[in-house]
Amino acid sequence: MNSHKTDSLQKLPQEELQLLLVRYTLRAFPAVNPDTSAKSFDEVFFLRHARTLLAMCCFVTESSPEIRRAAQHAASSAREYEPFKLQTATSIAIKSAADALLLKDAKKKKQKAIKTIELIPFSDFHAQAQRDLDTIRKTSTSAIIFDRPLWTHPVEIMDPYQPLPFPDLEEVVLQLGFWQDWYKGFLDGKPLDWELQRRVALIDDAIWEAGPEAVAAQIERIKEDFATTTSEVQDRFPEYEPKSVNHLIENRVLASASLQGLSVQISDEIAQYHAETGANALPDAFQPLSDMPILLNTLAATLQGIPSSGEASAETEQRLREENGRLNAKVAELQGELATLKLKLENLSEADQKGILFWFQKNALWGMLPVCLWAFGEDLEIRNRYENMINNKEEIRQLLMQEGLPQTQVQKSLRPFSRPGRA
Known part of the structure; x- marks a missing residue:
């Protein structure tokens, strides 16, 4: 035995x-x-x-x-x-x-x-x-x-x-x-x-x-x-689909690894949130995060299916555009939630405030999310949407500080980071 x-x-x-x-x-x-x-x-x-x-x-x-x-x-x-x-x-x-x-x-x-x-x-x-x-x-x-x-x-x-x-x-x-x-x-x-x-x-x-x-x-x-x-x-979101996926295909090995890494990171953070807070669901503003791992993994899997020659069929290119569109739409949904969150701050309970702070303290996640998505996209309009999300987060930081929440903790966790291609 x-x-x-x-x-x-x-x-x-x-x-x-x-x-x-x-x-x-x-x-x-x-x-x-x-x-x-x-x-x-x-x-x-x-x-x-x-x-x-x-x-x-x-x-x-x-x-x-x-x-x-x-x-x-x-x-x-x-x-x-x-x-x-x-x-x-x-x-x-x-x-x-x-x-x-x-x-x-x-x-x-x-x-x-x-x-x-x-x-x-x-x-x-x-x-x-x-x-x-x-x-x-x-x-x-x-x-x-x-x-x-x-x-x-x-x-x-x-x-x-x-x-x-x-x-x-x-x-x-x-x-x-x-x-x-x-x-x-x-x-x-x-x-x-x-x-x-x-x-x-x-x-x-x-x-x-x-x-x-x-x-x-x-x-x-x-x-x-x-x-x-x-x-x-599966819905399509043409307004969020990149005009070209060539850059993504050319960098498919790095892109796939980055997308999978981001997926694992989001899943781990969600698991940690549930374990530390005992909450059954994410704060409303962060619900879009729960749908991202499967979208990231789906996009990564499509990239991994491209032959080593790098020759992607027209069907694969279209699938990549559509999958990018779904992912970009989810990030836009997160951006929208953050944009409206600042209007609700004064009515939030202490538990809600703690839930928000949990997510804003995840420096690596907030840094990796736009960097990963920016890095493999050439569409400036889509990239601008990601910048707006970071701007919304900074505005919420200011509002949270005005509300008298733990300023040093919030200021440190929400400090803007350098964006790709920016000095």
């Missing part, structure tokens, strides 16, 4: 333990099949366990009755296949983890979860779990932990960035290609859209039982439908 490494987990709240459990099984997932050679690789064995793990991931972010049923059916299907196959520690852990999540008795759930974690007795996994736990405790929603890469701790026992070990067979690649993308999303901290994952989890049992080819065909239909429906509901 490996109880020595689970002693620290005994007193964890159930939700935290469940998230750690799913992260444990995700890290072990590449070792699910007993044999990955072209001759012996079993697609059905892989698929039944992949289905179970996907349903588990959906369940810890949305514990609805239909997702619970999907997870139960998936785990049952994987168990039914057991008598015919050699099991691995990972395949056993996945089914055990599903049982731990779905048990209704709290004490039994915890015992089962800890026993499952003990099936994966590697120090690398335990060290990474401690880092996960630090993140979980700073977040207000379960899904945020999945926006962190699976591995941020040095790994000795395996290559954490290798793709799922499928045999190099065209049939396997075609039928299981979705799962490579799905798993890489978790590896990189950029999971596939949760609604898309949810739709895959809810594929009818009869299709799952029909085998990999039927499942692959259904997933393709789901992806096509999802792409159509999401594109229909």
Whole structure:
């Protein structure tokens, strides 16, 4: 037994333990099949366990009755296949983890979860779990932990960035290609859209039982439908779209890294705000920040999809313009909120004032936000909007000081910074 490494987990709240459990099984997932050679690789064995793990991931972010049923059916299907196959520690852990999540008795759930974690007795996994736990405790929603890469701790026992070990067979690649993308999303901290994952989890049992080819065909239909429906509901903001994205494409490597860095920073600050204040929501003026990480990550992902030659298709250029437009519109919304905030200061409660000060003290964020967005845009009108946001912030600083709030703290935190291209 490996109880020595689970002693620290005994007193964890159930939700935290469940998230750690799913992260444990995700890290072990590449070792699910007993044999990955072209001759012996079993697609059905892989698929039944992949289905179970996907349903588990959906369940810890949305514990609805239909997702619970999907997870139960998936785990049952994987168990039914057991008598015919050699099991691995990972395949056993996945089914055990599903049982731990779905048990209704709290004490039994915890015992089962800890026993499952003990099936994966590697120090690398335990060290990474401690880092996960630090993140979980700073977040207000379960899904945020999945926006962190699976591995941020040095790994000795395996290559954490290798793709799922499928045999190099065209049939396997075609039928299981979705799962490579799905798993890489978790590896990189950029999971596939949760609604898309949810739709895959809810594929009818009869299709799952029909085998990999039927499942692959259904997933393709789901992806096509999802792409159509999401594109229909995504608004465009032509007035905020840059006239050219050439500068962005030319600097795509740096731009992508900067956008992702800003996304992580905003997410971390939001998590810290919830942890420090106990508030369930951001102050009204700062609500636009909560939508920015996904917009930043979407734009970064499009840039990463451009070939190394730097030749972007017309469709990609248009997508970049539209995604820029959505992001710029959100920044403009933040600017508008700050512009109207100064009219409301005298009516703010002490708690509201503290919430505003929390955000105005985040010097690095306020500096990085316009710098990152300015750096990869050539549209002067859009860049001027970002300047106006900083001007609004400076005006609020003056008003806050007039209201007798902590002047030295406010003055230091809201000091204007040098703008790109300015002396």
